[in-house]
Amino acid sequence: MARTEYYDDPNAPKPNALVVAASAVITDDRGRILLQRRRDNDLWALPGGGMEMGDSLPGTAVREVKEETGLDVEITGLVGTYTDPRHVIAYTDGEVRRQFNVCFRARVVGGTLAISEESTELRFVEPGELGELPMHHTQQLRLQHFLENRPAPYLG
Template identity: 80%
Template sequence: MARTEYYDDANAPEPNSLVVAASAVVTDEKGRILLQRRKDNDLWALPGGGMDMTDSLPGTAVREVKEETGYDVEITGLVGTYTDPRHIIEYSDGEVRRQFNVCFRARIVGGSLAVSNESTEVRFVDPSEIDALPMHHTQRLRLQHFIDSRPTPYLG
């Protein structure tokens, strides 16, 4: 299923769903950030996804990191909340969503690197390399807030 992301685009389709989601910034011992190259749009992104009815938001982040990267993580903090109504995601199955994403900080406690069926590549990236990667604006924003080591979470 293909995915198209719009940001502040008058030509974006009207949303027909609101999805609560979680993502996580996971770092290794060298300070590199775990990213995946998504299969549905070929862009780099943090691991994350939609919350199930039986999940908590931190639990969603833990589950999504495991599913998408193979790593077991524990949540260590909050990067921020991301609810910008100008960000619209359209899927080829007809879903057009607004997404409410809570982005956490996390550390690896087990598992091993694995590429899921949602990605073409998963790897740790040095923060200095992030600007060169094809990535949606909203992912860059989360990463920049993490890299800036903000004293309080971003609320937006």
Template identity: 75%
Template sequence: MARTEFYDDPDAPTPNSMVVAASAVVTNEHGDILLQRRRDSGLWALPGGGMEMTESLPGAAIREVKEETGLDIEITGLVGTYTDPHHIIAYTDGEVRRQFNICFMARVTGGRLAISDESTELSFFSRNELKSLPMHHTQLMRVKHYFERRESPYLG
């Protein structure tokens, strides 16, 4: 199923669902950031996804990272909240989503990198390498906020 992301676009479709989601800036021992190339858009993104009714947001981030990358992680902090109503995600199945995303900081504790059916590539990237990757600007904003090492999380 393909998806299209809209941002501050007057022609964006009207949302028909609200999804609470978690994502994670996962770093390795060198400080490189783990990204996945999404199968549905072809863009690089942080691992993450929707929270299930039986879990917490940190638990959702841990589960989603495991499902999408094969890695076990430990949550180490909070990058921020991302709730901009101008960010709309439309799927080919008719869902038009407004997403409420909490982005965590995390470190790898185990597992092995393994591509899931949601991605075509997985890789750790240095800060300089990130500049040349095709990424939606909402993903880039989360990475930027991570690198800013803010005193308090981004609230937006």
């Protein structure tokens, strides 16, 4: 299923769902950031996804990272909350979601890096190379806030 992301676009379809989601910024011992190239839109993104009924938000991030990358992670902090109503995601099955994302900091504690059915590539990226990758504005914003090493999480 393909998806199209819209931001502040008057021609975007109207949302018909609100999805709570979690993502994680995971770094290696060299300070590189783990990104996945998404299969549904061919853009680079942080691992993450929708919360399930039995999940907590940190638990959602841990589960999604495991499903999408094969890595076990531990949550170490909070980057921020991302709830901008101008961000709309349309799927080919008719779902048009407004997403509420909580982005965490995390570190690897186990597992083996492995591509899932949701991605075509996984890679640890140097912070200076992030601008060279095709990525949606909302992902860039989370990474910017992470790299700023803010004393308090972004609330937006």
